[in-house]
Amino acid sequence: MKHSKTILTFVFFLVLSVGSLQARSLRVVTTVPDLKDIAEKIGGEQVSVSSLLSGNQDPHFIEPRPSMVARVRRADLFIVIGMELDVWAFSLIDAARNRNITPGESGYLNASARIEKLDVPEPGTRLDASKGHVHPSGNPHYNLDPLNGVVVAETIASRLSELRPEYADYFESNLERFTEEARRVTEEISEALAKYENISMIAYHESWEYFAERFGIEIAGTLEPLPGVSPTSRHLSRMVRTAEDENVDFIIQASFYDQRPANFVSRQTGLPVVVAPAYVGGMEGADDYFAMFRLIQAKIVEALGR
Ligand SMILES: [Zn+2]
Structure with missing residues (x-):
């Protein structure tokens, strides 16, 4: 009797632990x-x-x-x-x-x-x-x-x-x-950008190559002279010339980068600066993966409209 009680207790805990595992x-x-x-x-x-x-x-x-x-x-x-x-x-x-x-x-x-x-x-x-x-x-x-x-x-x-x-x-x-x-979000962005021809942008870092490839945007240059290397004034002057020579529409950068280099080029060229989330939660409103893209789209369209 005592023995079967032990077995019962054992089975009870076994069921309990398997249940909690699942x-x-x-x-x-x-x-x-x-x-x-x-x-x-x-x-x-x-x-x-x-x-x-x-x-x-x-x-x-x-x-x-x-x-x-x-x-x-x-x-x-x-x-x-x-x-x-x-x-x-x-x-x-x-x-x-x-x-x-x-x-x-x-x-x-x-x-x-x-x-x-x-x-x-x-x-x-x-x-x-x-x-x-x-x-x-x-x-x-x-x-x-x-x-x-x-x-x-x-x-x-x-x-x-x-x-x-x-x-x-x-x-x-x-x-x-x-x-x-x-x-759906891919179509939305394509439709929103279809109103503009030959969109060209300068990016802070090589963050936007896949985005640009998907939506047919030209990347005229980056503010970083090399990926991961901070912008130098010599390189920024080069980008000012690129912006003028290649009909660039805006400068884009992820929210976590220093905004002074983009603002410098913006002052020289009049180009708008798009600060956008590069990851979910990178900015207010980029609450999930799809909201992030809708926010990027809105910011780009706003810049193109200027
Ligand atoms: Zn990178």
């Missing part, structure tokens, strides 16, 4: 907030997601903090942008000692895996770090094309389905909804 959502950690937003939209109530960075932080230059290590240590899934944008994530992985989230394991996901990458250097190109080249594996700012968001969403959905096969249909239907919304 109820627990997957802990997902991402480096940037766009990945968080997409993971939440695909994972729904099956995930609890946090982003290490806010949309107002420059992901190229991040000092990993102990609090970040603690979050990565508890993660079931760690999603990075890859292409060496968030290369600092590897030091977090090393420090976290969580085998599941090391590259090659099911808890590590490089969101760039299926992206059609731009500006990938030819094999054998010599990359000189002293020149401040922060894009040695190609341009990592693929998040700024809403249809690349779909590619990322597909990548995340298939991983979540591996981790939680019983919810594969649920992730798939969330992916369908995401894809529809991404196509």
Whole structure:
């Protein structure tokens, strides 16, 4: 009798623990907030997601903090942008000692895996770090094309389905909804920009190549002389001439960059400066991935209308 009571108690706790295992959502950690937003939209109530960075932080230059290590240590899934944008994530992985989230394991996901990458250097190109080249594996700012968001969403959905096969249909239907919304926002932007011909812009950094490629915008130059190198006055003077020679319409920059270089060129040329979110939450109103694009669109249209 006493024995069967022990067994009953054991079975009771077994049922309880299996039940709570199933109820627990997957802990997902991402480096940037766009990945968080997409993971939440695909994972729904099956995930609890946090982003290490806010949309107002420059992901190229991040000092990993102990609090970040603690979050990565508890993660079931760690999603990075890859292409060496968030290369600092590897030091977090090393420090976290969580085998599941090391590259090659099911808890590590490089969101760039299926992206059609731009500006990938030819094999054998010599990359000189002293020149401040922060894009040695190609341009990592693929998040700024809403249809690349779909590619990322597909990548995340298939991983979540591996981790939680019983919810594969649920992730798939969330992916369908995401894809529809991404196509809608892409059409909206295309329609809004179709009223203008030969749109040309100068960007602070090479953040907008995928956006420009998607929407047929010319990038006449960057305020940075090289990606990751702060603007010099000599280079800014060159950009003033470029603005005049190439009929540039506006200057665009992410919210976290110094605005003085753009303001300098603006004073010399009369061009409007578009300060836009480069990541979700980068500015007020960029509350999710789609709101971010609608805000970028509104700001560009406003500048073109001037
Ligand atoms: Zn960059």
